[in-house]
Amino acid sequence: xxxxxxxxxxxxxxxxxxxxxxxxxxxxxxxxxxxxxxxxxxxxxxxxxxxxxxxxxxxxxxxxxxxxxxxxxxxxxxxxxxxxxxxxxxxxxxxxxxxxxxxxxxxxxxxxxxxxxxxxxxxxxxxxxxxxxxxxxxxxxxxxxxxxxxxxxxxxxxxxxxxxxxxxxxxxxxxxxxxxxxxxxxxxxxxxxxxxxxxxxxxxxxxxxxxxxxxxxxxxxxxxxxxxxxxx
Ligand SMILES: O=C(O)[C@@H](CO)OP(=O)(O)O
Numbered sequence: 757x758x759x760x761x762x763x764x765x766x767x768x769x770x771x772x773x774x775x776x777x778x779x780x781x782x783x784x785x786x787x788x789x790x791x792x793x794x795x796x797x798x799x800x801x802x803x804x805x806x807x808x809x810x811x812x813x814x815x816x817x818x819x820x821x822x823x824x825x826x827x828x829x830x831x832x833x834x835x836x837x838x839x840x841x842x843x844x845x846x847x848x849x850x851x852x853x854x855x856x857x858x859x860x861x862x863x864x865x866x867x868x869x870x871x872x873x874x875x876x877x878x879x880x881x882x883x884x885x886x887x888x889x890x891x892x893x894x895x896x897x898x899x900x901x902x903x904x905x906x907x908x909x910x911x912x913x914x915x916x917x918x919x920x921x922x923x924x925x926x927x928x929x930x931x932x933x934x935x936x937x938x939x940x941x942x943x944x945x946x947x948x949x950x951x952x953x954x955x956x957x958x959x960x961x962x963x964x965x966x967x968x969x970x971x972x973x974x975x976x977x978x979x980x981x982x983x984x985x986x987x988x
Contacts, residue, residue, distance in 0.1 A: 757979065759932045760970040761804065762942050764962045765820040766791035771964065774854045776877075778846030779888055779903075781814050791965030792820040796827025798984050799967055807930035808834050810923060812841040812937055813893050820965070821936035836926075839894060840918035843938035847877040847905025850886045873954040874909040908940055908947075908957065915944040927976060942968075949978055 766788030770777040784792065805828060811821045818837065825831050849857060849869065858866040869877040880887050881904075888894045888902045903910065927933050935945070939962045947957040949970060962968075971980040 758972040760972060761934045762968045763795055763936045764939055764942055764964050765816040766965045768816040776846040776849040776852050776854060778843050778850050780850055780886060784816050784819050789823060792823035793827060795965045795967050796824035800828055802984055806833055806932045806934045808926050809934040810836050810841060813837050813839045814842055817936045817938060838918055840914045841937045841941050844911040844940035845903040845906040847879050849877045871958045873958060874907045876905040876907040879904040911940055912944040915941050916948055
């Protein structure tokens with residue numbers, strides 16, 4: 757039996773400030789580091805050790821992974837960083853306060869932007885400093901690969917090919933894999949793994965620093981799924 761653990765990063769500075777974040781590269785708060793440490797300790801207590809780890813190219817996920825692996829004494833682990841595991845791009849909402857945006861546009865509209873399956877937020881202008889074309893970490897990508905906004909559906913369109921082409925071959929050849937990522941890139945993976953329809957995935961929320969375990973057979977069929985804290 758294989759184990760796949762999905763771990764959302766600990767609280768970030770913009771989570772704390774209640775700002776739309778997406779691809780903006782904001783770090784963890786002290787609380788976020790503590791959440792990452794607690795997640796690592798929880799995995800340690802349950803005897804989890806990994807053969808490989810994946811994360812995004814955003815420091816809140818990378819640092820959560822580092823802290824978790826440090827707790828497991830597995831800092832030596834091979835790690836693959838992939839932009840495809842980034843948070844969904846929040847478009848022109850990036851940096852805005854979520855409560856103030858709800859006051860301006862209405863709670864219903866903001867809920868549609870945040871949780872509808874296929875309605876993306878308004879797109880970023882190309883000259884916005886938040887546009888990924890200005891960020892050297894994406895210099896190797898084609899212009900059409902760089903999002904100016906993303907719905908969950910569009911996020912899935914880049915997460916799923918990466919899952920199939922990169923993660924599945926790795927997972928097929930090992931026992932235990934850790935993915936440290938983001939609320940919406942993890943929701944995209946969950947939609948695929950649990951075969952949820954577009955309606956059901958809207959209700960799925962992912963907490964920070966809360967390891968979610970999938971037990972899989974050799975063909976990567978899901979045998980069981982649980983939050984590790986439920987078994988603590
Ligand atoms: O701001 C973001 O990038 C995400 C995750 O914090 O927010 P939401 O909860 O709206 O998906």
